[in-house]
Amino acid sequence: MSMVSNLITTSLLLLAASYSYADTEYQAQGKPAETLSQQAQWNLSIAPDGKALPKGKGFATQGKQIFALKCAACHGPEGIGASADPLIGEVGSLTSDYPEKTVNSYWPYATTLFDYIRRAMPINAPFSLTPDEVYALSAYILSQDAIIAADFELNEETLPQVTMPNREGFTPFYPEK
Numbered sequence: 586m587s588m589v590s591n592l593i594t595t596s597l598l599l600l601a602a603s604y605s606y607a608d609t610e611y612q613a614q615g616k617p618a619e620t621l622s623q624q625a626q627w628n629l630s631i632a633p634d635g636k637a638l639p640k641g642k643g644f645a646t647q648g649k650q651i652f653a654l655k656c657a658a659c660h661g662p663e664g665i666g667a668s669a670d671p672l673i674g675e676v677g678s679l680t681s682d683y684p685e686k687t688v689n690s691y692w693p694y695a696t697t698l699f700d701y702i703r704r705a706m707p708i709n710a711p712f713s714l715t716p717d718e719v720y721a722l723s724a725y726i727l728s729q730d731a732i733i734a735a736d737f738e739l740n741e742e743t744l745p746q747v748t749m750p751n752r753e754g755f756t757p758f759y760p761e762k
């Protein structure tokens with residue numbers, strides 16, 4: 586056998602060996618998708634009209650305290666970024682030379698903020714927050730850039746009425762005819 590074919594044979598043998606190793610050692614991680622999708626909480630997507638929003642209310646002052654306890658470790662004390670994304674600031678920067686996509690500068694709908702926090706944050710404890718806490722956190726984040734007033738009550742009625750700064754910044758890829 587030439588050296589090259591020798592090398593190929595050896596590589597193939599190694600490949601086969603590593604596959605069977607993987608087969609015997611493989612441990613399933615997480616849960617099957619169909620089990621998750623049966624859980625009501627995963628199906629609670631909140632559209633821009635806010636229809637599926639749970640009842641509740643919150644204010645920025647409460648949100649500030651929860652943020653310090655449960656979010657600041659990763660998002661920075663004022664939400665302007667630490668190891669995780671900045672959430673606040675950079676409004677109006679998208680058309681500048683240094684565009685920065687934060688929640689407040691980029692996201693078109695405030696309802697997405699509620700939905701995202703509820704289903705995904707804190708990243709190590711998703712679905713752990715009550716609706717009131719999520720309203721309060723959303724109020725805090727939005728009020729930091731004066732998208733809402735500092736004393737604005739965020740609830741299932743008022744949240745969908747909030748106009749995000751980049752609301753008109755998205756154009757549909759497939760416009761409706």
Ligand code: HEC
Nearest residue numbers: 655656658659669670672687688701702706707708709722
């Ligand atoms: C342990 C670290 C950690 C904690 C604590 C945490 N986050 Fe996050 N957060 C992340 C990471 C990492 C991402 C980016 C996830 C991704 O892009 O998939 C993120 C993303 C986000 C986003 C989306 C940002 C964007 O621009 O896409 C929001 C909103 C958010 N977090 C809010 C919160 C709130 C509110 C809390 C507190 C209740 C919180 N996070 C706590 C790590 C954390």
